Amino acid sequence: xxxxxxxxxxxxxxxxxxxxxxxxxxxxxxxxxxxxxxxxxxxxxxxxxxxxxxxxxxxxxxxxxxxxxxxxxxxxxxxxxxxxxxxxxxxxxxxxxxxxxxxxxxxxxxxxxxxxxxxxxxxxxxxxxxxxxxxxxxxxxxxxxxxxxxxxxxxxxxxxxxxxxxxxxxxxxxxxxxxxxxxxxxxxxxxxxxxxxxxxxxxxxxxxxxxxxxxxxxxxxxxxxxxxxxxxxxxxxxxxxxxxxxxxxxxxxxxxxxxxxxxxxxxxxxxxxxxxxxxxxxxxxxxxxxxxxxxxxxxxxxxxxxxxxxxxxxxxxxxxxxxxxxxxxxxxxxxxxxxxxxxxxxxxxxxxxxxxxxxxxxxxxxxxxxxxxxxxxxxxxxxxxxxxxxxxxxxxxxxxxxxxxxxxxxxxxxxxxxxxxxxxxxxxxxxxxxxxxxxxxxxxxxxxxxxxxxxxxxxxxxxxxxxxxxxxxxxxxxxxxxxxxxxxxxxxx
Numbered sequence: 001x002x003x004x005x006x007x008x009x010x011x012x013x014x015x016x017x018x019x020x021x022x023x024x025x026x027x028x029x030x031x032x033x034x035x036x037x038x039x040x041x042x043x044x045x046x047x048x049x050x051x052x053x054x055x056x057x058x059x060x061x062x063x064x065x066x067x068x069x070x071x072x073x074x075x076x077x078x079x080x081x082x083x084x085x086x087x088x089x090x091x092x093x094x095x096x097x098x099x100x101x102x103x104x105x106x107x108x109x110x111x112x113x114x115x116x117x118x119x120x121x122x123x124x125x126x127x128x129x130x131x132x133x134x135x136x137x138x139x140x141x142x143x144x145x146x147x148x149x150x151x152x153x154x155x156x157x158x159x160x161x162x163x164x165x166x167x168x169x170x171x172x173x174x175x176x177x178x179x180x181x182x183x184x185x186x187x188x189x190x191x192x193x194x195x196x197x198x199x200x201x202x203x204x205x206x207x208x209x210x211x212x213x214x215x216x217x218x219x220x221x222x223x224x225x226x227x228x229x230x231x232x233x234x235x236x237x238x239x240x241x242x243x244x245x246x247x248x249x250x251x252x253x254x255x256x257x258x259x260x261x262x263x264x265x266x267x268x269x270x271x272x273x274x275x276x277x278x279x280x281x282x283x284x285x286x287x288x289x290x291x292x293x294x295x296x297x298x299x300x301x302x303x304x305x306x307x308x309x310x311x312x313x314x315x316x317x318x319x320x321x322x323x324x325x326x327x328x329x330x331x332x333x334x335x336x337x338x339x340x341x342x343x344x345x346x347x348x349x350x351x352x353x354x355x356x357x358x359x360x361x362x363x364x365x366x367x368x369x370x371x372x373x374x375x376x377x378x379x380x381x382x383x384x385x386x387x388x389x390x391x392x393x394x395x396x397x398x399x400x401x402x403x404x405x406x407x408x409x410x411x412x413x414x415x416x417x418x419x420x421x422x423x424x425x426x427x428x429x430x431x432x433x434x435x436x437x438x439x440x441x442x443x444x445x446x447x448x449x450x451x452x453x454x455x456x457x458x459x460x461x462x463x464x465x466x467x468x469x470x471x472x473x474x475x476x477x478x479x480x481x482x483x484x485x486x487x488x489x490x491x492x493x
Contacts, residue, residue, distance in 0.1 A: 032118065032268075034325040035111060036421030037414055041320050042107040043424050047462070049101020050191065050435045051455055052094055056081070057442040059099040062299035062308060064235065065243035074300045087448050100296060105194055106257050106313025107320065108424075112198065113261025114268075116205055117212070121269045131206045138202040142425070143177075146195060148473040149429040150175050153188050164188050180249045182241060191432045193247060200251035201258050208262065217266055220259045227255040232306035246305055257313040264317075281322045288318030324417075423466050430465035434458050 060074040068074070081095070082088030120129060150171065153164050164171055170187045179185050179196040186193065211219040231253045234245045248254040295311030298304025420427060438454040438461065440446035 032114075034321070035115065037324045037417035038317075038320050038421070039108065039111055039424050040417030040420030041324070042104040042111075042316070043420055043427055045097075045101045045104035045107075045316075046191075046428070047101075047431055047435070047459075048094070048098045049104065050098075050432050051439060051458070052098025052101070053442075054435055054439045055442060055446070055451065056095050060300075061099070061296070062102060062305070063243070064246050064302055064305055066239050068242075068302075071300065091448075100292070100312070102309075103292065103295070103312040103316040106254075106309055107316050108194075109197075109201070109254055109257040110261040110264070110313055110317045112201060113205075113258040114265040115261070117209070117262040117265035118269065120209055121265060129206055129209055134206065135202070138199075142195065142199065142202075144473045144477060145426055145429060145469060146177065147175055148469055148476060149192075150188075152430075152469065152472075153433070180244070182244050185244050185247065185249055189429075189432050191428070193249065194428070197248040197251060197254055201255070204251060204255075208259070212262060212266065217263050220263055224256040224259045227252050227259075228306060228310070231256075232303065235302050235305055248309075254309060256310045260310070260314055260317075285319050285322035288315045288320075288322065291315030292319065423470070426466035426469045427462055430469055431458070431462040434461045434465060 060069060060077050080088070080092050082091050123129075154166070170184055173179070173184055174187050174192070177196055177199045179187065179193050208220070208223070211223060215222070231245075234253065235242065238245050244250075245253055291311050292315030295308045295313075295315060298311065299308040435458045438458045440450065440454070
């Protein structure tokens with residue numbers, strides 16, 4: 001029996017319409033329970049990327065800069081480094097898989113666009129996006145941990161040799177989230193360039209949402225095409241700025257991945273109740289692997305780098321989606337959307353991918369789901385039931401394969417990935433300095449045993465560091481809030 005995952009659209013003619021044709025009765029958007037585990041896998045992939053780059057250096061493929069070698073040199077770097085012994089095979093697998101880890105960043109971009117759009121699709125009909133409230137929420141989610149992380153790297157000599165001075169102006173630009181110049185991009189912790197990109201995409205999302213409301217998905221397609229053309233032009237125009245441009249220092253170079261997530265959210269919302277025709281999980285995974293392979297092959301040329309991030313991000317997302325969403329169907333409920341009125345983005349329902357309030361608010365679990373989850377745990381962590389394995393197997397093969405609220409899941413791997421996904425920002429901020437501190441540098445002598453022990457310790461230390469960073473941020477927030485309250489009281493008196 002072929003498992004089905006995503007229902008196909010009954011009519012693709014509505015894809016580009018601002019007011020698509022009436023859709024069949026469908027349930028309201030719900031929490032996409034597979035998103036957090038998917039983020040967890042993406043973060044582990046980024047962690048593996050930094051491990052492999054620490055041990056073997058970064059690949060030329062996918063990383064053009066002013067000193068990019070000739071094509072023969074880029075290809076020569078991809079040759080296996082060891083013989084056919086078990087360790088040699090494992091080392092090469094780790095090296096190649098790690099070097100593909102930049103796709104994990106692309107997955108986060110896709111998920112960001114999907115999550116913001118999915119939340120907006122659940123707002124009340126006709127209600128405009130409150131840009132001020134939206135931006136305050138985004139800033140409140142990112143900047144407390146971001147500032148706290150900068151306070152921590154002031155202890156640079158104690159953390160993997162990072163040395164940051166209070167007299168360095170780059171520190172303050174970085175704290176503001178500005179890392180767009182070559183001298184700023186890799187300041188302190190090199191992986192933090194991604195936060196600047198994320199903040200830029202947060203800023204332009206209200207405009208993208210308006211484009212989607214007025215022009216439908218085709219409006220996003222046009223924007224994505226323009227962004228790809230601009231990216232390609234910059235790759236051939238810039239020289240000293242080539243690395244920053246290709247990486248994503250300016251949001252437009254990575255906008256297509258974000259737009260892809262927005263279109264996926266629109267599509268999932270539109271097909272939430274469709275039952276005709278399905279795409280098998282194996283087909284989606286295969287398509288994802290093909291796209292990922294095409295992106296990797298294109299990454300060795302400059303013209304190929306114009307589409308490599310999009311291909312790799314889309315491929316990685318589809319592969320992980322097929323893997324993680326296959327057991328997570330939606331229990332059908334009666335629809336509250338009228339089939340007589342045309343659907344416009346933002347109509348009917350409330351939804352979330354992260355359990356936030358307001359535009360990101362999580363709706364109550366529907367009746368058929370509530371009994372299968374533990375409502376007392378954050379993120380709808382499933383409760384344990386004696387017949388969970390049987391229901392999980394049945395869900396994987398017989399549910400209407402629409403990704404959404406989870407059926408009963410008790411797998412420890414699922415719970416671990418869910419935890420990693422929910423704490424992905426703090427883990428992202430702390431893991432690279434820890435990896436650099438515990439693993440040997442490329443070119444130095446090391447043994448498999450040292451690498452294994454160092455990697456395990458880096459995983460554990462990253463978890464501890466992430467929890468400590470969150471705790472420090474919480475305590476600092478409470479102290480600052482108390483001081484502000486006292487100051488306000490003193491001024492008013």
